[in-house]
Amino acid sequence: MLQPQLTEGLATTSAIKQRFLLLNRERLRRAQESMRERQRDFLDLLPLLFHVNHPILPGYVSNECPVGVSDYRPSKHALHAAKKIAISFDYRRKALPRYDIYSLFLMGSSGTVAYSQASDFDIWVCHRPDLSAEQLAVLQQKATLIEEWAKTLDLEAHFFLINPRHFKEGRHDDLSKESSGTAQHYLLLEEFYRTGLLLAGRYPLWWLVPPGQEAHYEEYMKTLVEKRYVNPNEFIDFGNVAQVPAEEFFGAALWQLFKGIDSPYKSVLKLLLMEIYASQYPKINLLCRRFKTEIYNGETSLDRLDPYIMLYRAIAEYLEQSAEYDRLDFARRCFYFKVNERLSVQVNPRNVTWRRELMQSLAQEWGWGGVYLEMLDARSAWKINRVLRERKILV
Numbered sequence: 001m002l003q004p005q006l007t008e009g010l011a012t013t014s015a016i017k018q019r020f021l022l023l024n025r026e027r028l029r030r031a032q033e034s035m036r037e038r039q040r041d042f043l044d045l046l047p048l049l050f051h052v053n054h055p056i057l058p059g060y061v062s063n064e065c066p067v068g069v070s071d072y073r074p075s076k077h078a079l080h081a082a083k084k085i086a087i088s089f090d091y092r093r094k095a096l097p098r099y100d101i102y103s104l105f106l107m108g109s110s111g112t113v114a115y116s117q118a119s120d121f122d123i124w125v126c127h128r129p130d131l132s133a134e135q136l137a138v139l140q141q142k143a144t145l146i147e148e149w150a151k152t153l154d155l156e157a158h159f160f161l162i163n164p165r166h167f168k169e170g171r172h173d174d175l176s177k178e179s180s181g182t183a184q185h186y187l188l189l190e191e192f193y194r195t196g197l198l199l200a201g202r203y204p205l206w207w208l209v210p211p212g213q214e215a216h217y218e219e220y221m222k223t224l225v226e227k228r229y230v231n232p233n234e235f236i237d238f239g240n241v242a243q244v245p246a247e248e249f250f251g252a253a254l255w256q257l258f259k260g261i262d263s264p265y266k267s268v269l270k271l272l273l274m275e276i277y278a279s280q281y282p283k284i285n286l287l288c289r290r291f292k293t294e295i296y297n298g299e300t301s302l303d304r305l306d307p308y309i310m311l312y313r314a315i316a317e318y319l320e321q322s323a324e325y326d327r328l329d330f331a332r333r334c335f336y337f338k339v340n341e342r343l344s345v346q347v348n349p350r351n352v353t354w355r356r357e358l359m360q361s362l363a364q365e366w367g368w369g370g371v372y373l374e375m376l377d378a379r380s381a382w383k384i385n386r387v388l389r390e391r392k393i394l395v
Contacts, residue, residue: 013208013229019295020207024198026302027111030354031197034115038153041081042121043106047200048074048082048091049146050101050125056086058149065138066100066131070201071234100135102126102164102236103201111197113355114266114308114339120156126201126236129165136161168239184251186244193241193288195307202236211293214240241288249278265334269311272331276318287314303358308339312362332366336376344373 032040049059051069074082074091082089107122109115125143127136143159150157166172170185193206205221208230213220217240224230277284287310294305303309312335319328341359363373 013224016208016210016296017203019298019300020203021198023295023300023302023305028197028199030302031106031111031115034117034353034355036117039117039155040077041084042150042153042155042157043199044075044077045081045085046123046146047072047104048078050104050142051200052091054086054089056089057082058085059142059146061138061142061145064135065142066127066135068096068099069101069104070099072200098128099201100128100131100139101201102128103203104199105192106197106199107192107195109195109308112195112306112308113358115355116340120158121150122158122160123199124160124162124196126162126164129163131163164236164238168237184248186241187248189238190241190244190286190288192238194291194310202234205230205235205237206240207292208235209240210296211289214289241286243282244277244284244286246278246281249274249281263338265337268334269315269331269338272315272318273311276314279318287311290314302354306358308335309358333376336363337379342377344370344377 028043032043035043047069049057051067051072051074053060053063053065053067073093079091082091103124103126105124105126107124109119110121125139127139131139140161143161147157147159162172172185172188193204196204198204205224208224209217209220221237225232273287277286287307291305291307291310299305312331315331316328319325319331336359339355339359341356343356343360343363347356
């Protein structure tokens with residue numbers, strides 16, 4: 001049975017949607033501020049490439065390719081980016097009987113304090129569940145061609161075709177290379193809800209289910225539709241983050257040990273998060289739920305809602321409660337190295353970014369002085385004893 005505050009919750013549906021969309025827009029703006037011009041053009045153009053099949057645009061396979069992104073209208077920036085690579089391109093809006101692409105999401109660190117210009121792009125292409133095997137093959141070919149075009153721009157992009165119906169059922173084999181397949185369904189979904197950026201198309205229905213109603217997710221969703229608070233064609237539904245099975249923590253930990261070969265500091269932070277979740281089992285205070293609760297409570301600070309800042313705060317809270325200050329100091333170093341904003345190096349005041357200001361604020365909070373920062377930033381020149389000591393802690 002739905003909770004008594006159902007009517008009140010439904011009444012705020014439109015306002016909540018606007019809060020999430022505003023946050024999404026501001027995080028995209030932050031992401032683009034941190035990018036090179038080529039990267040910005042790529043992101044601006046991306047939805048248009050999946051919205052039309054045009055022979056002179058990157059990714060064209062054939063007119064048989066699935067086409068159209070739900071409720072998408074190209075921005076001036078997108079059309080300008082298209083003209084840069086195909087000056088004769090002329091966009092003509094036309095009504096489509098149906099849209100084959102529901103949504104495009106940008107995953108990972110984009111729009112967060114941990115983003116760098118060397119970061120790659122992981123893009124979820126969420127398509128209609130009833131596309132045939134032949135249509136999916138053509139769509140995959142299109143995505144591969146766009147990946148190859150991105151390489152000519154010195155960008156690394158990866159596309160994952162997502163069937164939302166299959167995903168909700170826990171079937172997402174196409175993500176296996178990045179997420180260890182179906183072994184971590186709920187943890188993958190948890191990370192998606194707090195980090196994914198909507199580039200175009202339908203928004204996640206999860207946004208509109210209040211934190212206090214998540215136990216009644218399906219019933220609440222049906223009520224939203226039946227009472228016409230939302231149109232079924234405007235959202236995409238990946239389901240709720242239910243109780244995370246204990247075995248997912250084990251699988252995620254093994255996966256992070258493997259990923260740690262290439263990204264050790266990021267893996268340490270994620271392993272600590274798994275430790276937190278495991279310690280709270282079975283009543284886990286998931287980060288995505290914290291994130292949603294903050295937005296429902298009216299939080300608007302981009303810094304407070306930054307997924308990596310929220311991750312650090314959760315880790316710090318956990319380690320401080322158990323008085324593990326050595327581990328806390330190491331977690332801070334991992335966070336600092338992951339963000340890779342060298343604070344001891346002087347920069348022109350005009351070039352100070354929001355990322356640098358945020359990290360300066362954190363360093364001050366941690367009591368890190370100039371000498372300590374210089375030591376951290378000189379990591380590539382550390383003497384062997386210091387390297388071995390840090391390696392021992394890391395391992």
